[in-house]
Amino acid sequence: MVKGFKGRFIIILLVTVLSVLIILPTFAEKTLKLTVVSGEMDRAKKELASRFSEDSYTFDYEGNNTIYMKGYSLTHAVMNEVKMLFDYVEEAEFETHWAEKYLLASKIKLGLDLQGGMNLVIQADYKKMEEKIGRPLNEEDKKRITAQAIEKINSRINMFGVSESVVRPKGTEAIELQLPGVSDPQTVKNTIGNTGQVEYRIVDDEWTEKVNNYHKANNIKLPNDRFKLRDIATEIAVATGLPENFQIFYQYERNPDDGKLYPSYPMVLSKTVSMSGDDIKRANVTQDQFQKPAVSFELTTKGAEKFAKVTGENVNKRMAIVIDEQVRSAPNINERIVSSSAQITGNFTYEESEILASIIEEGALPVELMFVEERTVGPSLGQDSITAGFKAIIIGLAGVMIFMIIYYKFSGLLANLCLILNMLFLMAIFSWIKATLTLPGIAGLILTVGMSVDANVIIYERIKEEVKNGKSPRVAVANGFGRAFWTIFDANLTTLIAAFILSQVGTGPIKGFAVTLAFGIVCSMFASLYVSRFIFELITAKTSIKKLSI
Numbered sequence: 001m002v003k004g005f006k007g008r009f010i011i012i013l014l015v016t017v018l019s020v021l022i023i024l025p026t027f028a029e030k031t032l033k034l035t036v037v038s039g040e041m042d043r044a045k046k047e048l049a050s051r052f053s054e055d056s057y058t059f060d061y062e063g064n065n066t067i068y069m070k071g072y073s074l075t076h077a078v079m080n081e082v083k084m085l086f087d088y089v090e091e092a093e094f095e096t097h098w099a100e101k102y103l104l105a106s107k108i109k110l111g112l113d114l115q116g117g118m119n120l121v122i123q124a125d126y127k128k129m130e131e132k133i134g135r136p137l138n139e140e141d142k143k144r145i146t147a148q149a150i151e152k153i154n155s156r157i158n159m160f161g162v163s164e165s166v167v168r169p170k171g172t173e174a175i176e177l178q179l180p181g182v183s184d185p186q187t188v189k190n191t192i193g194n195t196g197q198v199e200y201r202i203v204d205d206e207w208t209e210k211v212n213n214y215h216k217a218n219n220i221k222l223p224n225d226r227f228k229l230r231d232i233a234t235e236i237a238v239a240t241g242l243p244e245n246f247q248i249f250y251q252y253e254r255n256p257d258d259g260k261l262y263p264s265y266p267m268v269l270s271k272t273v274s275m276s277g278d279d280i281k282r283a284n285v286t287q288d289q290f291q292k293p294a295v296s297f298e299l300t301t302k303g304a305e306k307f308a309k310v311t312g313e314n315v316n317k318r319m320a321i322v323i324d325e326q327v328r329s330a331p332n333i334n335e336r337i338v339s340s341s342a343q344i345t346g347n348f349t350y351e352e353s354e355i356l357a358s359i360i361e362e363g364a365l366p367v368e369l370m371f372v373e374e375r376t377v378g379p380s381l382g383q384d385s386i387t388a389g390f391k392a393i394i395i396g397l398a399g400v401m402i403f404m405i406i407y408y409k410f411s412g413l414l415a416n417l418c419l420i421l422n423m424l425f426l427m428a429i430f431s432w433i434k435a436t437l438t439l440p441g442i443a444g445l446i447l448t449v450g451m452s453v454d455a456n457v458i459i460y461e462r463i464k465e466e467v468k469n470g471k472s473p474r475v476a477v478a479n480g481f482g483r484a485f486w487t488i489f490d491a492n493l494t495t496l497i498a499a500f501i502l503s504q505v506g507t508g509p510i511k512g513f514a515v516t517l518a519f520g521i522v523c524s525m526f527a528s529l530y531v532s533r534f535i536f537e538l539i540t541a542k543t544s545i546k547k548l549s550i
Helices: 006-022 041-051 076-085 098-102 126-133 139-160 185-193 205-217 226-240 301-313 350-364 379-432 439-452 454-468 473-505 509-540
Strands: 030-036 058-062 066-071 089-094 117-124 166-170 174-180 198-202 246-254 261-270 280-287 293-299 319-323 326-329 341-344 369-377
Touching: 006 379, 006 509, 030 041, 030 076, 041 058, 041 066, 076 089, 117 126, 117 139, 117 185, 126 139, 139 166, 139 174, 139 185, 139 350, 139 369, 185 369, 198 261, 205 226, 205 261, 226 246, 226 261, 261 319, 261 326, 280 350, 293 301, 293 350, 379 439, 379 454, 379 509, 439 454, 439 509, 454 473, 454 509, 473 509
Parallel strands: 246 326
Antiparallel strands: 030 066, 030 089, 058 066, 117 174, 117 369, 166 174, 198 319, 246 261, 280 293, 293 341, 319 326
């Protein structure tokens, strides 16, 4: 290695090797681990193999209840399909690739337009809300109602066990919902659109402890599927001899990584509903006597009577707040409360207090939803888009590479090497930031293929001018890269500014295109101005070279 080049070579080598390792989870064979209900293994073997026989998947079996489904084209949409079609599959989860564990890499996810599924745009029914409260809604009201609607939707889509679902605001009043792999749109609409049922029930701590011990003793895993969870609760109630006047529910807690709710542990509640959501007028975040975050709520006249009775009869017991069969909180009753307002205190953070207030408010003012836009994408259409998109990338890549070799000879070959590295670096960034690849994203990749050699063209033309002026190869390369730098930098900077603006003000497809374009420009500049220059300078450092193949 020529003196002075060793450091740059190590940087390029490390970046290249790291990029290859990071994209392994996306392109390596994937393994989906399926846990099957006891006694259903033979049926599972037959039906799963029959359903996916034409999709290049293989199956390995372990014990009496575990199946490993393997394939390069396995996606979360396939996993969702398995969970929804086969009721004997208790759990389905991808095995973690070692690069995901040690390098924080992840599989590049495909957007709804590529893997199929359902896209809904939803809006709260503000007219009905105004009728209930008897006044026009202001912007603050609409913001709060939209937040409640998002909370409701998030809690309900868990019942479908859909991975990679997206729930996000669209503008100031609408909500966009994406459910990859969902094949029954009407069931989804019926489930999400119904007004939530909010109940307040007393917790029986003695039976809760017994049921928890049963869970631990039998190592029971909790599926993120409400129907399967309900079946598990019924089986445990029989096994533990739970009295008829009690019922097993599950406390749900939010995962900080994806913001979704998951069942955490069982809780035994009285079947008697002490209060309902209609008994509470409103709730908001306040402070307790020690200036710590708390939640205050105001009751209706009828609700105050119920509350006085239930708090008087259950001092030092917990009252669970249950929404759509999910226990969301269980504050302790410290004393009998006879006023029309009350406060829930505890070791809350402000964010936790806001969430709890939102939960109570959701029950107090049920949000009814309207579907203003619906779009369903079939998996075959998505696959056609993937095939067409990558065919375009390959054809575009081949066309550019052939042109560069014909026109710039050996230097064109180096430009092609940088083009390949550019695509490698870009895919690695996508994997690292957990990006979702959409159809517009593929368009951004195709555009990047064309733009990535643009810098090389500018540099090569500068070098050719220097050669024509009689400069040696080494001086021509140094001057060519030096004089082309600011031209390339300025041109890419203006494109980056446009991409940044698009990513900030755009939504959905526009944002996906902008993000892909921006990262493509950054990778292109690194490949052409750093990697390409390193190779040229390394070659021309040998004084024996009298002429450049350019």
